Amino acid sequence: MSQIRTRPLSADDAEAAAAIYFDAVHKGTADVYSDAERKAWAGSAPDPVAWQYKLQRIEGIAAQSDGVMIGFMTLDAGGYIDLAFVRSDYARRGVGRCLYQWVEARAVAAGIERLTTEASKAARPFFAALGWQVDQEQVVIMDGVGLTNYKMSKRLGTKA
Secondary structure, eight states, rough: OOOOOOOOOGGHHHHHHHHHHHHHHTTTTTTTHHHHHHHHHOSSSSOOOOOOOOOOOEEEEEETTEEEEEEEEEETTEEEEEEEOOOOOGGTTOOOOOHHHHHHHHHHHHHEEEEEEEEETTHHHHHTTTTEEEEEEEEEEEEEEEEEEEEEEEEEOOOO
């Protein structure tokens, strides 16, 4: 893999983000969620139109390799990471860590004292390795199917 480059995430990334999300859910979580759970979570096909709407209203970072988007992560003003996805063929290669480093630095610079997320079974070990704690296991109902995930958090030091 060539060098990972980052840039701001934008609504123009909708098609790539939809494809990454779909791939990350359907392939990247296949070992921890059933077919029915993955379909309830991400549908049966990528939806770029919905992603364009979503990306117009959120701040985040995109990772690229060889000019192709391979992952993205978002952060809202309250410290919530809503979206954190990497293409399955780039998993466990440092892409998520690269994205996360930007998110945490951005949060510290903004004076955010605590980050939160709702991590999937697949993402839980990633966040735990970065110092996050599980606050609560929960079951979220999506399209009539229950999916287990974890409310997680991390306290941050802030710049004076």
